[in-house]
Amino acid sequence: MTATSPTTVPVEAPHLANPDENPSFIKGLFLGEIREDLVFPFPELSADERESLAMVLDSYRSFAADHVDPAKHDHDGRFQDSMREAFHALGFMGMNIPEAYGGFGASAKVFNRVFGEIGGTDPALAVYFGAHQSIGCKGIVLFGNEDQKQRWLPRCASGELVAGFCLTEPGSGSDAQAMAARAVPSDDGTHYVLSGTKIWISNAGYAGVFTVFAKVPVVVDGKKRERVTAFIVDAKAAGVSLGKLEEKMGIKASDTRAVFFENVRVPVEDRLGEVGHGFRIALEVLNSGRLGLSAGSARGTRRIMNEAIAYAAQREQFGKPIASFEMIRRKIALLAADCYATEAAVMLTAGMVDRGGVDYSLETASCKVFASEMGYRATHEALQIAGGIGYSKEYPYEQAVRDSRIMLIFEGTNEILRALVALMGLQQPGERLKEIGMALQDPIRSLGAIGSYLAGRAKGTIDRPDFKRVHDTLKDEADLVADQVYDLGRAVERALRRHGKKIMDRQYVQERLANAAIDLFMATATLSRATAELERAGGDESKVANELDCARVFVHAAYRRTRRSLRALRNNQDKRLDAIAQRAVEARDLAPPGPADR
Numbered sequence: 001m002t003a004t005s006p007t008t009v010p011v012e013a014p015h016l017a018n019p020d021e022n023p024s025f026i027k028g029l030f031l032g033e034i035r036e037d038l039v040f041p042f043p044e045l046s047a048d049e050r051e052s053l054a055m056v057l058d059s060y061r062s063f064a065a066d067h068v069d070p071a072k073h074d075h076d077g078r079f080q081d082s083m084r085e086a087f088h089a090l091g092f093m094g095m096n097i098p099e100a101y102g103g104f105g106a107s108a109k110v111f112n113r114v115f116g117e118i119g120g121t122d123p124a125l126a127v128y129f130g131a132h133q134s135i136g137c138k139g140i141v142l143f144g145n146e147d148q149k150q151r152w153l154p155r156c157a158s159g160e161l162v163a164g165f166c167l168t169e170p171g172s173g174s175d176a177q178a179m180a181a182r183a184v185p186s187d188d189g190t191h192y193v194l195s196g197t198k199i200w201i202s203n204a205g206y207a208g209v210f211t212v213f214a215k216v217p218v219v220v221d222g223k224k225r226e227r228v229t230a231f232i233v234d235a236k237a238a239g240v241s242l243g244k245l246e247e248k249m250g251i252k253a254s255d256t257r258a259v260f261f262e263n264v265r266v267p268v269e270d271r272l273g274e275v276g277h278g279f280r281i282a283l284e285v286l287n288s289g290r291l292g293l294s295a296g297s298a299r300g301t302r303r304i305m306n307e308a309i310a311y312a313a314q315r316e317q318f319g320k321p322i323a324s325f326e327m328i329r330r331k332i333a334l335l336a337a338d339c340y341a342t343e344a345a346v347m348l349t350a351g352m353v354d355r356g357g358v359d360y361s362l363e364t365a366s367c368k369v370f371a372s373e374m375g376y377r378a379t380h381e382a383l384q385i386a387g388g389i390g391y392s393k394e395y396p397y398e399q400a401v402r403d404s405r406i407m408l409i410f411e412g413t414n415e416i417l418r419a420l421v422a423l424m425g426l427q428q429p430g431e432r433l434k435e436i437g438m439a440l441q442d443p444i445r446s447l448g449a450i451g452s453y454l455a456g457r458a459k460g461t462i463d464r465p466d467f468k469r470v471h472d473t474l475k476d477e478a479d480l481v482a483d484q485v486y487d488l489g490r491a492v493e494r495a496l497r498r499h500g501k502k503i504m505d506r507q508y509v510q511e512r513l514a515n516a517a518i519d520l521f522m523a524t525a526t527l528s529r530a531t532a533e534l535e536r537a538g539g540d541e542s543k544v545a546n547e548l549d550c551a552r553v554f555v556h557a558a559y560r561r562t563r564r565s566l567r568a569l570r571n572n573q574d575k576r577l578d579a580i581a582q583r584a585v586e587a588r589d590l591a592p593p594g595p596a597d598r
Helices: 025-030 047-067 071-075 081-089 108-120 123-136 140-143 146-158 276-312 326-355 360-389 395-407 414-441 447-462 472-503 507-536 541-567 574-587
Strands: 164-166 184-186 191-202 209-220 225-236 239-240 255-268
Touching: 025 360, 025 414, 025 507, 047 108, 071 123, 071 395, 081 326, 108 123, 108 209, 108 326, 123 140, 123 146, 123 164, 123 191, 123 209, 123 276, 123 395, 140 209, 140 276, 146 209, 164 191, 184 225, 184 360, 191 209, 191 225, 209 255, 209 276, 209 360, 225 255, 225 276, 255 447, 276 326, 276 360, 276 395, 326 360, 326 507, 326 541, 360 395, 360 414, 360 507, 414 472, 414 507, 472 507, 472 541, 472 574
Parallel strands: 164 209, 184 209
Antiparallel strands: 184 191, 191 255, 209 225, 239 255
């Protein structure tokens, strides 16, 4: 029996990414297209947004100076209650909750800049902030009906309720189809009975409300099925209990636990969205979380590298500062270029969110992959620059390494996100190839389909695309990117023709295509940002020399990486990799015995 439901906001609400309907820049790359209208002009803050942001950042920095001590949080493994209370009192818990429900109503551009500031101060506090707003109560903001918003969001905005997001289970991580939690509707249709276990839940110990995903039994075409559905669950309800505090490698002050639901009665009024819409709700919510993590990783990169730069400038070896040595300078310069590009991509994607009518799902995934790996690399490079002191707990470097590691796992592992980028990017090219294949079986009746297909390909892959809105100063860099967009479109066609449906299992291919698309998106964001900066400077390169150097270094590096990724689709050692890995798994031993082990 399916319980009755209150009026709900449709899943296809206009503020969502809506990947089935709206255009995507990265999906265009897989067709060999450059959809410039989605990435130009580079987004800017309005005067009101800029004023509000300055006020919020000043407020946060003053608060952080008095209350935020990352080393103490790491040592104690918890936040002081006074710190959390002061954080709540400043209104940060409602930053992206609409004003109508007691929040600040920040745009995505403003919210992610604030998220970055918090992440650059203390990653554990950023997780507390993000788990609450980016994912914990985000589902209510996006999908809740008016009654749900009125009952839950004002208390979330004030910090009276801290929110958590319950998706992962012991046997269900990236494979959400394996979810075991179930919510069975009552006979009278008034509530659901929820049972199951969720693990790695951030904010669990603080939470007053959870967004929980569980399978609901339904009947489809006379057959029993189960459909993943979202629920708003009072964390203090009977039957909700918490596991022990997880002892983690990093972000130790973030309260992470398992949450157990045993016959929890959830009023039907607190079902979020329609039965069976849980997957889509989860994906939309995670889009928000991924962008926030990207902003935090970018600011974290700045913070730890600024520590290393200051040290390198005063630390002398062989009679001069180590900052003058080229191997140190190279570390600094490459991370500066990567940071410039990442902040460009985050701002560009946030602009897509605010704009509406754009599918930004692959863009947020790409930002998260690139930013998290950059942040992790930055902590290692900073520690290396610091040398021996970097290994000491007295300095911030070793904690930064530990705190940054989780970012490659949070909100979908980077491996899964690469598969997501590739497989979603391949959908439209795959459909086009399937259509032309069917049309060729009956060419006389299908001339129209064949003609429109060829016309579409002529606009995309067959003719090399060009940038028309990049500043002339960056024409050489724009040409490099356009060349690789053309090559990606052709590589996609070849891969689909070669592998067909089996490409679903070809993760070597998926990873290479995803890496190429991610680099091309990051490079395009860089070109868009640098173009805007050049235009503000009236075309005077000397006024934006630092920006141009960063842009050019990044684009050339991205070009080389993309070219290697696409070439490896044809020339690789995949079969040998498979053979080595298979032997290691069978023997439970990494490599052949060492020379002294025989």
